[in-house]
Amino acid sequence: MEHDEWQKRIRRVSGILVLVGMVAGCTPSAPPVRPAGAGPASAPVSFYFVQMSDTHWGARDGLAMTRSAVGMINALPVKIEFVTITGDIISDSSRKADVMAEGLAVMKGLKVPVYYVPGNHDLVKGDVAETSVRFEKNLGPLNRAVDVKGVLCLFVCTEMEEGQARHPAEVEREWIDNTLRGNRTSVLLFMHRPPLYNLVNGSDGVVSWEDEYDARWKSFFDRHPEIKAVFAGHFHRDVMGWIGDVPVYVAPAMARFWDRQPSFRLYRYQNGRLNYWTLYPERSAIRSQAVPP
Secondary structure (H helix, E strand, C coil): CHHHHHHHHHHHHHHHHHHHHHHHHHCCCCCCCCCCCCCCCCCCCEEEEEEECCCCECCCCHHHHHHHHHHHHHCCCCCEEEEEEECCCECCCCCCHHHHHHHHHHHCCCCCCEEEECCCCCCCCCCHHHHHHHHHHHHCCCCEEEEECCEEEEECCCCCCCCCCCCHHHHHHHHHHHHHCCCCCCEEEECCCCCCCCCCCCHHHHHCCCHHHHHHHHHHHHHCCCEEEEEECCCCCCEEEEECCEEEEECCCCCCCCCCCCCEEEEEEECCEEEEEEECCCCCCCCCCCCCC
């Protein structure tokens, strides 16, 4: 009798579990959560792009190194979606039409779109208004948003008119805020001055960001978890830093200053993560190399 009673209890429990399973199967479930901009699981987002910075056309060998870099980029064994120059494209020479024309002629050799970010030597202090007009005429808008395979790339101006009532960073963040309103994709942020203190040369901290300013950027990034990374220049050296959980990639200069070797970077974006390779335009040629698919 005890055995029969046990079997009855098992059948009752099994029936209840089957009923629960049927009800659960009829209840709509929440869709699986994926990282912003990751796309369908069967189609991950992956692409390559190039960052140059501080080319300083019109000074030293900046233009010659840019010309070499263009040849190397065109010879890369992977498809590049775009090239960006993150500021100080020209060296206080925005009024020199011949310098601008020669630089643009070199950049026209690229087979992909080029997006320019203004730097402190492009929008010249004391004459930001006029040099801004020249920049927009020759190189494009001061702020720009571009969709690349579902990833939103923001190219942001960090150089503003002197004597503003607000800190220039507040103007930048306001533009980013407005641009990201309703955005549901991953974001890459390109600027000239990195939101980091330059430890090696403390004077750069004065013309870049203060500690309090870093804290405000962290608060801003916390409100925008879709921002996956920041790319900048200005320091003329390799720097890797963090603002909260957001990595800040600072590229070295293309122009030769302080005996530093000119270089630029090839990045691979893949589902919110980034790898990069450093390339040196002083090489006379680039060999074919195996690159991850």
